[in-house]
Amino acid sequence: MTIYREGLRVKARLDWSEPAPVASPDPRLEHGLSLITAPLRRRWLECTVEFGLSDYYVHAQLPEGGELIISPPQEPSTEHPPGRPDGWTVEYRAANSFVAEVIYDSGPDGPHARRGGSIPDLLAVINEHLDHAGAPRSPEQERVLWQRTAHMLLQQAGFIPGEIHGHEQHYRLLSTLDPAEEQRAVIRVLDRLDEVYVPTSYDDSLMRPHESAWTDEPGLGDRLDELAETIAAATHPREVLASVDEVISPNDGAIRRVVELLDTTATSWESLGQPAAQAIRLRDAAEDLQLQLVKLLALSTDMAGSAADRPGAPRASAAQPASTPRTRAALASSPTAAQHNAASNAPKPPDGRTQPPAPPAPPANTVRRR
Numbered sequence: 001m002t003i004y005r006e007g008l009r010v011k012a013r014l015d016w017s018e019p020a021p022v023a024s025p026d027p028r029l030e031h032g033l034s035l036i037t038a039p040l041r042r043r044w045l046e047c048t049v050e051f052g053l054s055d056y057y058v059h060a061q062l063p064e065g066g067e068l069i070i071s072p073p074q075e076p077s078t079e080h081p082p083g084r085p086d087g088w089t090v091e092y093r094a095a096n097s098f099v100a101e102v103i104y105d106s107g108p109d110g111p112h113a114r115r116g117g118s119i120p121d122l123l124a125v126i127n128e129h130l131d132h133a134g135a136p137r138s139p140e141q142e143r144v145l146w147q148r149t150a151h152m153l154l155q156q157a158g159f160i161p162g163e164i165h166g167h168e169q170h171y172r173l174l175s176t177l178d179p180a181e182e183q184r185a186v187i188r189v190l191d192r193l194d195e196v197y198v199p200t201s202y203d204d205s206l207m208r209p210h211e212s213a214w215t216d217e218p219g220l221g222d223r224l225d226e227l228a229e230t231i232a233a234a235t236h237p238r239e240v241l242a243s244v245d246e247v248i249s250p251n252d253g254a255i256r257r258v259v260e261l262l263d264t265t266a267t268s269w270e271s272l273g274q275p276a277a278q279a280i281r282l283r284d285a286a287e288d289l290q291l292q293l294v295k296l297l298a299l300s301t302d303m304a305g306s307a308a309d310r311p312g313a314p315r316a317s318a319a320q321p322a323s324t325p326r327t328r329a330a331l332a333s334s335p336t337a338a339q340h341n342a343a344s345n346a347p348k349p350p351d352g353r354t355q356p357p358a359p360p361a362p363p364a365n366t367v368r369r370r
Contacts, residue, residue, distance in 0.1 A: 001150050001193060003186055003202040010182050010206065012159055012171040012189075014150055031056040032083025035119050036070055040126070044136045053077070055085075062133055065095030068126065073107055080117075087113065088122045092129065103129055146198045153196075157189035161268065183207070224254070237307035241300065248296045255293045262286035 002013045030037055030049050036058050037047045046061040054077035058070040072078070072085030080086060087107035091100040104125045106112040115121040137145070151169070155161070159171040173182055186206045193200050227243045234240045247254045266282035 010173040014169040
């Protein structure tokens with residue numbers, strides 16, 4: 001886990017890369033038992049393959065001094081491919097003891113006979129026993145545990161999950177936090193990760209008071225207030241339209257960004273296990289707002305034409321196109337509006353009546369309510 005500052009944002013990066021493999025002997029020396037020895041070596045157990053009464057078996061040394069004997073049927077022996085018997089026996093012998101306890105027997109007359117020669121079932125029983133015996137986890141088990149723990153602790157500290165790039169999951173703190181709140185969140189998550197032994201690294205500057213431009217950086221609401229003041233003080237229609245363009249631009253206007261924010265919020269809400277019905281309402285609101293944006297762009301085009309018709313101003317062309325590039329850009333950004341536009345341009349029936357437009361379709365990632 002790496003926590004760092006990027007500009008004014010505090011971010012975190014969780015590395016999901018695969019652990020380095022544990023070296024294993026030549027499979028030819030395992031006599032068909034590598035499907036058992038490899039997972040045990042991943043749990044840092046010392047394993048050897050030895051020959052018993054009539055077949056090869058696995059001997060595994062446990063950390064507390066005990067041992068496991070994992071064997072196919074020996075007496076009577078059975079005919080089977082190497083490492084593929086019809087059943088398995090697992091015996092546990094404690095340290096300094098000559099008494100073996102049978103913890104698994106899937107032979108024909110054993111209590112686990114229905115599992116037969118299944119190696120996954122065999123390993124499940126062995127891993128459960130190793131967990132109780134305090135054997136070290138495999139790198140894969142450690143990685144999954146660290147990832148789940150780190151993900152939970154980051155969210156508890158206020159970090160929001162972001163994009164996944166390759167083997168990395170990215171997070172960020174809310175931009176509305178002040179420097180003191182950011183510092184408390186970082187210290188809280190680092191302390192918790194240290195308690196559960198999750199490897200971490202962080203930027204030292206996060207531990208010092210950060211005097212950023214946070215108090216001077218205008219928020220979205222402040223910026224809209226400034227636009228309103230500019231419009232109120234305008235002396236020419238062009239000034240009004242230029243300020244409004246910052247809100248309704250189909251490429252980077254505020255409304256377009258709010259639509260994207262609502263869609264992102266719906267996706268994140270679902271990924272956090274929250275009610276799907278609420279995510280659907282968010283997407284519905286985003287769709288309605290997108291359609292309102294198309295109407296505003298059409299109104300802006302009319303306003304620009306009216307401004308051009310003022311005395312002394314260049315007159316607009318009498319042949320106004322039915323669709324301006326700005327409106328087409330907004331329509332292209334919305335699957336719903338694109339379908340609506342296609343329907344409105346459909347040919348009319350012979351009697352001259354206009355065909356009703358097709359009902360708007362939801363965006364691709366939207367589930368419509370019935």
